[in-house]
Amino acid sequence: MQTDDLTGDDLVGVLATLANPHRMRVLAALAGGRNYVSQLARELGISRALLQVHLKRLEKAGLVSATLELSEDGKAMKFYEVTPFELHLTPQALAAAALTLTDPNDVEKD
Amino acid sequence: MQTDDLTGDDLVGVLATLANPHRMRVLAALAGGRNYVSQLARELGISRALLQVHLKRLEKAGLVSATLELSEDGKAMKFYEVTPFELHLTPQALAAAALTLTDPNDVEKD
DNA sequence: GGCACGTGCAAAAGATTATTGGCAGGTGCT
DNA sequence: AGCACCTGCCAATAATCTTTTGCACGTGCC
Numbered sequence: 001m002q003t004d005d006l007t008g009d010d011l012v013g014v015l016a017t018l019a020n021p022h023r024m025r026v027l028a029a030l031a032g033g034r035n036y037v038s039q040l041a042r043e044l045g046i047s048r049a050l051l052q053v054h055l056k057r058l059e060k061a062g063l064v065s066a067t068l069e070l071s072e073d074g075k076a077m078k079f080y081e082v083t084p085f086e087l088h089l090t091p092q093a094l095a096a097a098a099l100t101l102t103d104p105n106d107v108e109k110d
Numbered sequence: 111m112q113t114d115d116l117t118g119d120d121l122v123g124v125l126a127t128l129a130n131p132h133r134m135r136v137l138a139a140l141a142g143g144r145n146y147v148s149q150l151a152r153e154l155g156i157s158r159a160l161l162q163v164h165l166k167r168l169e170k171a172g173l174v175s176a177t178l179e180l181s182e183d184g185k186a187m188k189f190y191e192v193t194p195f196e197l198h199l200t201p202q203a204l205a206a207a208a209l210t211l212t213d214p215n216d217v218e219k220d
Numbered sequence: 221g222g223c224a225c226g227t228g229c230a231a232a233a234g235a236t237t238a239t240t241g242g243c244a245g246g247t248g249c250t
Numbered sequence: 251a252g253c254a255c256c257t258g259c260c261a262a263t264a265a266t267c268t269t270t271t272g273c274a275c276g277t278g279c280c
Contacts, residue, residue, distance in 0.1 A: 012130065021212075027201060032205070082201045084201065090195065094138055095142070097134065099138070101131050
């Protein structure tokens with residue numbers, strides 16, 4: 001994942017996702033290796049519910065990916081890992097991204 | 111300005127600032143050259159009040175800087191220009207930044 | 221059955237952002 | 251004086267994000 005293969009809107013989404021202390025810590029933790037939800041929650045010292053919300057946001061932004069696995073003793077465990085990415089942000093890169101932003105005047109609701 | 115001379119908290123602030131379509135357009139416009147508030151508002155097609163708020167946020171994040179100047183005919187005009195920056199975001203860079211995040215358990219209110 | 225693990229989801233409350241509209245001030249020109 | 255520019259700020263609303271609490275479901279083991 002790279003700066004210029006994202007649309008302006010997607011880039012905004014990714015940046016918004018990164019701009020949160022919890023999610024930054026989650027990403028940091030996963031950068032050290034894959035992990036499953038409950039364990040990750042314990043390591044970060046936050047509730048599982050809260051972590052889930054953040055993980056979903058990270059996943060939607062494409063920054064992490066999940067795999068549901070069965071442990072040896074038969075428990076369903078969801079492992080997350082970081083998607084490698086490399087965003088290079090400069091005024092020029094942002095100017096280019098801005099060109100592909102959705103015009104607020106023709107946004108359609110579902 | 112670079113990724114690793116920011117604290118984790120500052121980085122979160124910068125990312126949050128960038129993660130907005132209006133601000134991205136403002137930055138894009140200023141990347142093409144300095145400009146003053148009213149003119150910029152006209153070019154972007156947004157209200158001056160709204161632009162001001164976004165410019166302040168950009169300035170607080172250190173992404174733009176302002177200069178108050180007097181035009182030839184005596185009018186006070188505030189010119190903004192982009193601060194050159196180059197943020198390189200990777201899982202590793204974020205992991206490093208996460209180490210300097212403020213612990214939510216010892217935040218003090220004013 | 222009762223625990224100790226794992227998962228998921230959703231409603232509600234709290235906190236923060238985004239946006240508008242109005243009003244203040246200033247200059248110079250006719 | 252009245253108009254056309256420039257600036258700044260604030261109060262109120264609307265919209266969005268964050269966090270908690272509680273419930274549901276599953277497994278294996280004593």
